[in-house]
Amino acid sequence: MAQIRGTAGYNLGHSHSFGGPGRADAISDPSPLDRIREQTSKIEDWLDTIADPLKPHLPAIGRFLIVVTFLEDALRIFTQWSDQLIYLKEFRHIPWGITHLFLIVNMIAMLVCSVLVIARKHSEYAVAGLLGVVVTQALGYGLIFDLTFFLRNLSVIGGLLMVLSDSWVRKRFVPAGLPQLDEKDRKMYVQFAGRVLLIFLFVGFVFAGSWSFWRILVSLVGLVASVMVVVGFKAKWSAVILVVVLSIFNILVNNWWTLNEKHPHKDFAKYDFFQILSIVGGLVLLVNMGPGQFSVDEKKKVY
Secondary structure, rough: HHHHHHOOOOOOOOOOOOOOHHHHHHHHHHHHHHHHHHHHHHHHHHHHHHHOOOOHHHHHHHOOOOHHHHHHHHHHHOOOOHHHHHHHHHHHOOOOOOHHHHHHHHHHHHHHHHHHHHOOOOOOOOHHHHHHHHHHHHHHHHOOOOHHHHHHHHHHHHHHHHHEEEHHHHHHOOOOOHHHHHHHHHHHHHHHHHHHHHHHHHHHHHHHOOOOHHHHHHHHHHHHHHHHHHHOOOOHHHHHHHHHHHHHHHHOOOOOOHOOOOOHHHHHHHHHHHHHHHHHHHHHHHHOOOOOOOHHHHHHHHH
């Protein structure tokens, strides 16, 4: 730049005869958007530095958190076997015998598929099995028309899709050419779908009936960060914010361990706690993998 100024004359880069700023100064002056990008980049670099020791463990942490709600549900069925049978028979009017089969199949599927997800073995079949559990439980317990339940399960499904995408990232496809490109495209679409579904939890917060300070705070911060996750703008940074906000909210609001065993809301708080942990797991995988090709962050690298 100094060379250009020297060869082009004194007025270029200093001031015009009318006292206005030179063209070079005007160009070099960063815009507010550039300043924001510069600051957010510094924050991202700082977060990367802090997260460096955790990075090798993020996939394992994310996968475990995603399936923890299924492990807790399997344990719940086992410890509340009689109550579950009575509810399905008397309130859902499912014939006796089919109730037993329903609970046994769900419990085995959740345990086996969760272990496979944690072990990174046969992830496609494990995710398919857990998706089947989500659907069959929604139908069996009659919760498919409950808006909050439906939206939260969409977020859990988003976490499962992130597991699927993560398993495809780790595969090494030897054949070059079209099959590899097809696999890459499939991963891209699944990763985008998982990213979008993860944020439905916050839509559930907005439509929830009871409001508190923490719920309002989580909803406002969460919705802004969720939009950034969906469009893929500073997606890793936004996912980190969501992980922190959700974790704090979960501990402060869904603190089921402080409630008495006979407290009427203990089971609901426990269920919410582990479901939110699963969604946090999906966000952890998003932090590890990045937003994928369908994102503003990725397009900036191209243009």
